[in-house]
Amino acid sequence: MKHSILVFFLLILAACKSEVSKLVSIEDDVTFLSADALEGRQTGTKGEKAAAEYIAKRFKSLGLEEKGTNGYFQEFSFKPKTNPHQKVNYTVKEGDGTITGTNVIGFLNNNAENTIVIGAHYDHLGYGAEGSLHRGEKAIHNGADDNASGIAVMLNLVEKLKDKNTSNNYLFMAFSGEEMGLLGSNYFVKNATIDTQKINYMINMDMVGRLKADSTLAVYGVGTSPILKQTLNAHNNNFKLIQKESGIGPSDHTSFYNADIPVLHFFTGQHEDYHKPTDDFEKLNYEGMTTISNYIFEVISDLDNNGKLPFRKTKNESEETPRFKVGLGVIPDYMFDGKGMRIDGISEDKPAQKAGLQKGDIVIKLGDSTVTDMMSYMKVLSTFKEGNTTTVIVDRNGKMIQANIEF
Incomplete structure (x- = not known):
């Protein structure tokens, strides 16, 4: 063939x-x-x-x-x-x-x-x-x-x-x-x-x-x-x-x-x-x-x-982009210009998938920090280390959903 x-x-x-x-x-x-x-x-x-x-x-x-x-x-x-x-x-x-x-x-x-x-x-x-x-x-x-x-x-x-x-x-x-x-x-x-x-x-x-x-x-x-x-x-x-x-x-x-x-x-x-x-x-x-x-x-x-x-x-x-030790295991939607960080894809066996997050979810809060855009998402993510646990709130078709995240 x-x-x-x-x-x-x-x-x-x-x-x-x-x-x-x-x-x-x-x-x-x-x-x-x-x-x-x-x-x-x-x-x-x-x-x-x-x-x-x-x-x-x-x-x-x-x-x-x-x-x-x-x-x-x-x-x-x-x-x-x-x-x-x-x-x-x-x-x-x-x-x-x-x-x-x-x-x-x-x-x-x-x-x-x-x-x-x-x-x-x-x-x-x-x-x-x-x-x-x-x-x-x-x-x-x-x-x-x-x-x-x-x-x-x-x-x-x-x-x-x-x-x-x-x-x-x-x-x-x-x-x-x-x-x-x-x-x-x-x-x-x-x-x-x-x-x-x-x-x-x-x-x-x-x-x-x-x-x-x-x-x-x-x-x-x-x-x-x-x-x-x-x-x-x-x-x-x-x-x-x-x-x-x-x-x-x-x-x-x-x-x-x-x-x-x-x-x-x-x-x-x-x-x-x-x-x-x-x-x-x-x-x-x-x-x-x-x-x-x-x-x-x-x-x-x-x-x-x-x-x-x-x-x-x-x-x-790119010089302002924070460096992070952990990740949610998602593909961000870099083209999204609304409030929050929209998820464009989920990686297998990563924190986001284990927490039940889905493609299309919009992350609006991670831990105690509000996520308004991609930069604010990266800044708050950079504060976590492996082994940390926190909560995430996502907007799923207008419904607010909270989940637990373990990095």
């Missing part, structure tokens, strides 16, 4: 040529990139390399120029970190436990002064690398939302931007190594194949495949240039926008923000399948992804005649 899947994979890859490029839909790209045949696209594996080949062929079929160091590819070798505070060493010797990642880079040349970078990472967790939330037998983490969705929307934008909005050039990038610490984007910024001083701004799409029924869309980095928030609002006819000022976050836009480049990061929120084998293509909202792609195109169109956007530093909100 696995052999037949691989043959099917190769046939699709061979078929991705210019004459059929316009027949490839957002769903087609996600389905291919999140197939079992790619074995979770972990950085440096055969599956990731196959995904890179596919993206390069899509770039070629869409008429993009090669802008890597080897055709469309920009390879980088590194030795994995042994602790989270260690800097990655990109200059290592063969046979020294090194991994080679591959950025895929295509260029739409409008002979303009400045260039807009549009990117998304394509690597994922393989069979369950560090960061996996799966508890059970080894299984392929297909990463349909994280982040085949971002790559598919990026490829859709290539089609939209050809011969349009020609006041800028466009550099389209599929980043490797994001799950291991933003390695591909960090490497590119330090070893860019274009003049980084000529980068106008950067758009990042990471997990844009699960637009919910209330159409909540988070956009990070809106404070990194004065005009961004106004432009986003001017073209919003479909979304409940949650706008965050900071240019720092756990995705590839951070690498560009740190190089003093304005950024926008689009995100539809976490879910129960995040970093699990169940993040599969059939669970994505493809109509929502098309709407997001159209929205980004409208924003780019509005900014087309604004010249090079001024960069503005923002407060690093």
Whole structure:
């Protein structure tokens, strides 16, 4: 069976040529990139390399120029970190436990002064690398939302931007190594194949495949240039926008923000399948992804005649995030903007499940402290240690329910 899947994979890859490029839909790209045949696209594996080949062929079929160091590819070798505070060493010797990642880079040349970078990472967790939330037998983490969705929307934008909005050039990038610490984007910024001083701004799409029924869309980095928030609002006819000022976050836009480049990061929120084998293509909202792609195109169109956007530093909100020794074992709904902290998923055999909490419950009190939002929830959680007991009050469809929590 696995052999037949691989043959099917190769046939699709061979078929991705210019004459059929316009027949490839957002769903087609996600389905291919999140197939079992790619074995979770972990950085440096055969599956990731196959995904890179596919993206390069899509770039070629869409008429993009090669802008890597080897055709469309920009390879980088590194030795994995042994602790989270260690800097990655990109200059290592063969046979020294090194991994080679591959950025895929295509260029739409409008002979303009400045260039807009549009990117998304394509690597994922393989069979369950560090960061996996799966508890059970080894299984392929297909990463349909994280982040085949971002790559598919990026490829859709290539089609939209050809011969349009020609006041800028466009550099389209599929980043490797994001799950291991933003390695591909960090490497590119330090070893860019274009003049980084000529980068106008950067758009990042990471997990844009699960637009919910209330159409909540988070956009990070809106404070990194004065005009961004106004432009986003001017073209919003479909979304409940949650706008965050900071240019720092756990995705590839951070690498560009740190190089003093304005950024926008689009995100539809976490879910129960995040970093699990169940993040599969059939669970994505493809109509929502098309709407997001159209929205980004409208924003780019509005900014087309604004010249090079001024960069503005923002407060690093992650520095204010409390550190905690224990957790409830829930996936918070980061898109919820009501009072309290809404639960978007429950982990098995953790305090929340043992206490009978459910998806959709809104935590409004933990111990003696009122929970008004995500930050207040994290602050009170950081005061508990393993072995502590407390109570939690949740709003479940308008009914207040109290439960006992043991950390």
